[in-house]
Amino acid sequence: MRMFDPVEAVKEFIRHPSVSTDAQFAEGMEGARAHVVGLLKDMGLAVEVIATPLHPVVIAKRRGQPDWPHVVIYGHYDVQPADPLDLWETPAFEPIIREGRLYGRGAADNKGPMMVHIAAAARLLEKHPDLPLNLTFLIEGEEEIGSPSFAEVLANHAEDLRGDFVLLSDTQSPSTEQLALTVALRGIVSLEVEVFGPKGDLHSGLHGGAVYNPIQALTEICASLHNADGSVAIPGFYDAVAEVESWEREEIDKLGNDLEAYRDSIGVAGFLPGRGMSPFEVTRLLPTLEFNGIGGGYQGMGEKTIIPSRAFAKITCRLVANQDPVEIERLVHRAIEDRCPPEVRLKIRRGHAGGPYRVVPPDRANTPADQNAHLATAFRAAESAIAHIFGRPPLYLSEGGSVPIISEINRVLGMDCVMLGMFTPLDNLHAPNEGFDLELFRKGIDVSERILAGVAGV
Numbered sequence: 001m002r003m004f005d006p007v008e009a010v011k012e013f014i015r016h017p018s019v020s021t022d023a024q025f026a027e028g029m030e031g032a033r034a035h036v037v038g039l040l041k042d043m044g045l046a047v048e049v050i051a052t053p054l055h056p057v058v059i060a061k062r063r064g065q066p067d068w069p070h071v072v073i074y075g076h077y078d079v080q081p082a083d084p085l086d087l088w089e090t091p092a093f094e095p096i097i098r099e100g101r102l103y104g105r106g107a108a109d110n111k112g113p114m115m116v117h118i119a120a121a122a123r124l125l126e127k128h129p130d131l132p133l134n135l136t137f138l139i140e141g142e143e144e145i146g147s148p149s150f151a152e153v154l155a156n157h158a159e160d161l162r163g164d165f166v167l168l169s170d171t172q173s174p175s176t177e178q179l180a181l182t183v184a185l186r187g188i189v190s191l192e193v194e195v196f197g198p199k200g201d202l203h204s205g206l207h208g209g210a211v212y213n214p215i216q217a218l219t220e221i222c223a224s225l226h227n228a229d230g231s232v233a234i235p236g237f238y239d240a241v242a243e244v245e246s247w248e249r250e251e252i253d254k255l256g257n258d259l260e261a262y263r264d265s266i267g268v269a270g271f272l273p274g275r276g277m278s279p280f281e282v283t284r285l286l287p288t289l290e291f292n293g294i295g296g297g298y299q300g301m302g303e304k305t306i307i308p309s310r311a312f313a314k315i316t317c318r319l320v321a322n323q324d325p326v327e328i329e330r331l332v333h334r335a336i337e338d339r340c341p342p343e344v345r346l347k348i349r350r351g352h353a354g355g356p357y358r359v360v361p362p363d364r365a366n367t368p369a370d371q372n373a374h375l376a377t378a379f380r381a382a383e384s385a386i387a388h389i390f391g392r393p394p395l396y397l398s399e400g401g402s403v404p405i406i407s408e409i410n411r412v413l414g415m416d417c418v419m420l421g422m423f424t425p426l427d428n429l430h431a432p433n434e435g436f437d438l439e440l441f442r443k444g445i446d447v448s449e450r451i452l453a454g455v456a457g458v
Contacts, residue, residue: 006115014107020141037049040118065134070374071134073137074166077111079106154413171421183359183398191314204306230274329353382451
């Protein structure tokens with residue numbers, strides 16, 4: 001096995017424009033996949049490329065004794081589109097280092113963080129060729145488009161993939177000095193609502209006051225879905241929400257939680273009351289219902305005095321532990337139907353959905369009695385490694401975003417995840433000038449190596 005330069009490996013990875021949503025980037029997808037396959041083969045792993053209807057999944061395995069711990073490392077080789085291109089200071093797929101940061105699309109999501117674990121495993125295996133650890137890399141090419149092929153791959157390869165826990169870095173840490181181990185991700189349900197009125201746009205002078213305007217009907221429906229404090233006004237919406245534990249609040253409090261700085265950073269005048277929680281708790285611990293888009297009628301310059309024939313709204317709900325996406329979709333669907341005026345027609349389209357995920361770190365009051373011993377060892381190894389390398393222990397934080405593949409892994413394979421945050425708020429994920437801190441990258445490799453070594457007992 002030959003060791004590689006991790007920074008150069010990430011730079012080469014970025015040069016392949018692996019945009020999964022656009023067929024014009026098929027060559028970039030193939031090149032990125034081939035690059036990571038080559039690195040894994042050079043480590044001595046047995047690599048299999050699993051065909052899917054869209055973009056193949058890479059599975060690389062190292063197998064030894066069946067009683068050795070088995071770690072599955074997840075990552076994705078696809079990236080978001082780079083548009084708008086004119087806002088990049090340097091070309092999106094021409095990696096460049098400036099002031100200790102590596103810039104390029106995919107640098108932080110997920111090529112840099114994934115390379116943390118590839119490099120860590122390669123270095124550890126070079127030191128310990130007989131390392132008592134079974135290892136699997138599970139690397140997909142459709143994460144940025146909702147992982148439509150992922151569940152089938154998991155089901156078809158379940159026995160081969162099922163291990164003691166999953167290690168991944170597709171979550172956020174507060175800063176390059178303070179790492180977080182993510183312990184919960186919110187699930188998601190998306191819907192599009194259309195309200196139809198007349199068969200075509202009508203003259204508002206000739207018909208106004210007699211015809212129920214679809215925009216009015218839609219906005220009345222939307223306005224009915226929240227209470228004055230911002231909570232969701234749908235019966236049953238909160239029934240299954242898991243009780244917040246004291247240790248979860250304590251970890252959030254360690255962030256500092258400067259409310260004024262948060263308000264200034266996003267440019268708002270104030271925050272919703274939030275059911276008695278702070279904004280920092282609400283965004284991590286409570287479910288939501290949000291309007292992501294709304295439209296109808298004339299959108300051009302000047303005036304066009306019409307009653308439009310239709311209006312639409314795009315809605316997503318973020319879900320927390322114990323909430324079922326199917327049940328939440330049913331409740332929201334029924335509430336919208338019940339509140340739709342009979343003078344208009346309604347159409348509701350389902351979007352994508354994903355379950356929430358939560359894991360309890362060891363030594364907490366509510367740690368499950370049957371928690372996997374290797375998972376507990378991994379958490380303790382991660383805490384020790386982070387404290388040693390960064391000079392402070394990690395925070396155990398719930399994250400407000402959704403990564404549906406995590407709950408899918410848990411559902412299909414019964415495996416929990418150790419989620420090491422390897423990007424920060426400064427990294428511009430999904431935006432122009434995406435970057436990745438190289439000092440964090442190097443320290444992350446040290447942390448990952450120590451986690452794997454701790455699990456292997458070396």
